[in-house]
Amino acid sequence: MPAVRPLPELGSIYLDARGAERALRVSWHHESGLVVLSLWRENVCAGSFRLAIDEVPALIELLRAGLVRAYDDARERLDDRDAATA
Incomplete structure (x- = not known):
């Protein structure tokens, strides 16, 4: 199995909501486009x-x-909740 290479200068890792054992790694490779x-x-x-x-x-x-x-939906839910309690 090949060794894990470090991220290039521009890259990041995002942990999965299901747990830290899963992740998305994003890396830019400008030299190859x-x-x-x-x-x-x-x-x-x-x-x-x-x-x-x-x-x-x-x-x-x-x-x-x-x-x-997602923001619009959350705002609507808050507005509906506020209207129901008013």
Whole structure:
């Protein structure tokens, strides 16, 4: 099994909500024009996905739109709760 390489200069690790033994590792590889998303379970890479840098804006837009919707939904729930108690 290949050794785990350290993250490049620009990268991060996100822990899974199900537990710290699962993680998403994101690393930029400017030299190859890729962002690599890899799924980790403990210290073993379970899978990876290579995303071309020119596709990153669409991914960011999807995440942004989902976040806006989540905030809107939370705000509506708070407004409904406040209206019910008024």
